Amino acid sequence: MNEAEPRYPQIIQGGMGVAVSHWGLGRAVSSLGQMGVISGTALDVVLARRLQLGDVEGHLRSAFEAFPIKEMAQRVWDRYFVPEGKVEAAQFKSKPMPSIEPGRPWLELTIVANFAEVFLAKKGHNGVVGINLLEKIQLPHLPSLFGAMLAGVDFVLMGAGIPRQIPACLDSLAAMEETHYRLDVAGAVSGETYTTKFDPKSLADWPMESLKRPQFLAIISSSVLAQTLLKKVTPPVDGFVVEGPTAGGHNAPPRGGMALDENLEPIYGPKDVPDFQVLRDLGAPFWMAGGYGESDALGRALELGAKGIQVGTAFAFCTDSGLDPVARQKVIDQA
Numbered sequence: 485m486n487e488a489e490p491r492y493p494q495i496i497q498g499g500m501g502v503a504v505s506h507w508g509l510g511r512a513v514s515s516l517g518q519m520g521v522i523s524g525t526a527l528d529v530v531l532a533r534r535l536q537l538g539d540v541e542g543h544l545r546s547a548f549e550a551f552p553i554k555e556m557a558q559r560v561w562d563r564y565f566v567p568e569g570k571v572e573a574a575q576f577k578s579k580p581m582p583s584i585e586p587g588r589p590w591l592e593l594t595i596v597a598n599f600a601e602v603f604l605a606k607k608g609h610n611g612v613v614g615i616n617l618l619e620k621i622q623l624p625h626l627p628s629l630f631g632a633m634l635a636g637v638d639f640v641l642m643g644a645g646i647p648r649q650i651p652a653c654l655d656s657l658a659a660m661e662e663t664h665y666r667l668d669v670a671g672a673v674s675g676e677t678y679t680t681k682f683d684p685k686s687l688a689d690w691p692m693e694s695l696k697r698p699q700f701l702a703i704i705s706s707s708v709l710a711q712t713l714l715k716k717v718t719p720p721v722d723g724f725v726v727e728g729p730t731a732g733g734h735n736a737p738p739r740g741g742m743a744l745d746e747n748l749e750p751i752y753g754p755k756d757v758p759d760f761q762v763l764r765d766l767g768a769p770f771w772m773a774g775g776y777g778e779s780d781a782l783g784r785a786l787e788l789g790a791k792g793i794q795v796g797t798a799f800a801f802c803t804d805s806g807l808d809p810v811a812r813q814k815v816i817d818q819a
Contacts, residue, residue, distance in 0.1 A: 493518040494782060496725065496771050498796030499616020499641060500732070502526045506806040507543075507604035509799060514611030521614040521641060522601050524628050525621060528590065531597035532579045535561065538569030546607075547600035552634065553688045560596045563589070582623035584667065584680050591627050591687060598631030612638040614701075619645025622667050626682035630657050633695045641725060643703025646712075651700050651719045658697035660684050701725050703773075707762040714766050723769040725794050729756045731774025732796055764789040 495518040499505045502525050510520030531544070539545055551557035564577060580590035598615070605613045615632045617625065619642050629640065633654075642650055649665055656663040662683040669678045684690060699722040702713050713721045729738070729752035739755040763770055772785040773794035785793045799805060801812055 492769055492791045493612065494786075494792030495519065496614070496641075496773075496792065496794040497521050497799045498732075498773065498794050499523045499614070500796045500800045500805075501807075503530050503806045504800055505616065506530075507601050509802070509804045509806065510605035510613055511607065511609070512804040513799070514605065514613050515609040517611060519612050519614050519639065520605055521616050521639075522605050524598060524601070524615045524617045524632065527597040527601055527628065528579060528582075528594045528624070531560075531600060532564045532593065533576050535564035536566045536570050536576055538566055540569065543604055544600060547603045548596070550603055551596060551599055552691050556592050556688060557596055559589075560593050563593075584623070584678060586623070586627075586680075588687065591682075594624055594627040595631035595634070595687075598628045599635045602632045602635035602637045606636060614639035614641050614698075616641045619643065619647045619650075620668075622665065623680060625650075625665055626653065626657070626663050626680065629653065630682065630684055630695075633657055633698060636696055637698050639699045639701055641701045641703055643725070643727070646709065647700075647702050647721075648713070648717050650702075651717060651721055654697055654700055655719060657682075657684070658695045660690065660692070660694060662686075699723065701771075703727060705729070705731075705756070705758065707759040710758075710763060710766060710768075710770075714768055721768070723771075723791075724763070725771050725773050726758055726763065726790070727794075728772070728774030728776070760788045 497505065497509065497513040497518065497520050499521040500523065502523055505521055505523040507522055510522040513520035534544060548557045548561055570576070579593060580587060582590055602613060602615060615637050617628060617640065632640070640650065640654065653663050653665060662681060664679050664681045667678040667680055672678065701723045702721045703725045704710055704713070705727045710724050738750050738752050740753065743751045745751050769791045771792050771794050772788065772790045776785055776793040777795045777798050782793050800807055801816060805812070
């Protein structure tokens with residue numbers, strides 16, 4: 485591997501759940517030489533609430549101090565920070581909602597939130613850090629990606645949809661250009677299109693002319709979709725996380741019709757297994773996920789031609805995750 489090539493770890497920590505894959509877990513995994521992945525979902529809410537809880541250990545303050553536009557970070561801090569934390573009975577202060585034409589307060593909160601999460605995950609080591617986003621939650625994509633890229637995120641991972649537009653958006657954001665994202669709108673009539681845009685230069689006089697462009701890994705369950713994203717998307721994706729049918733979260737329904745077992749779980753069959761020969765022939769790096777958390781799974785994945793595995797459950801229930809400790813221990817005790 486030469487210096488221009490990305491570092492490919494054998495293990496990717498899954499981007500499970502809002503604030504479960506938080507910066508602390510991402511940092512722990514990355515500092516051990518694998519890929520820590522933070523959840524980018526609803527980070528605007530997460531940051532606003534963490535600030536209202538008082539940032540007792542001062543982690544957020546260090547991230548805010550590193551943000552390149554001090555005035556922007558200060559506005560977010562002043563709006564949400566509660567010294568010593570809010571009283572337990574008090575409600576959290578509301579935050580602006582995203583829209584197709586979002587206002588500055590929400591844009592700034594979202595940019596700073598994603599920057600802070602990635603900055604803290606990358607702090608103190610030289611490992612690689614990824615951020616996981618859901619394609620179907622589209623309105624926050626552009627400011628979220630920009631904030632993560634400001635902090636030097638190394639990989640972007642996205643599933644829960646077909647992320648055709650993301651590679652081109654990453655190119656545009658890296659060049660600090662106005663970037664557009666076409667939205668899927670329920671009820672839109674034929675020929676009707678809706679697009680949101682994000683122009684970083686309209687928000688601030690940034691001290692950099694460009695940003696590092698992260699590698700993009702599409703989360704898929706089909707070798708056919710892998711072919712599409714590699715051959716019919718410009719620029720193509722950089723690699724894949726291939727989820728088997730037992731993956732948690734947003735895995736696809738069974739192909740050929742829905743049938744349920746006695747536990748009301750979907751029944752998957754041979755049609756739901758990706759064609760590994762096709763994946764190998766495509767030449768792009770891929771990682772296996774969904775049922776690959778067992779001790780022998782890494783070896784099996786490498787034999788299939790994968791670079792490694794993505795693991796969710798084991799990381800969700802480790803002591804470094806953001807899962808509520810009481811709930812985590814209750815599940816472990818029952819396992």
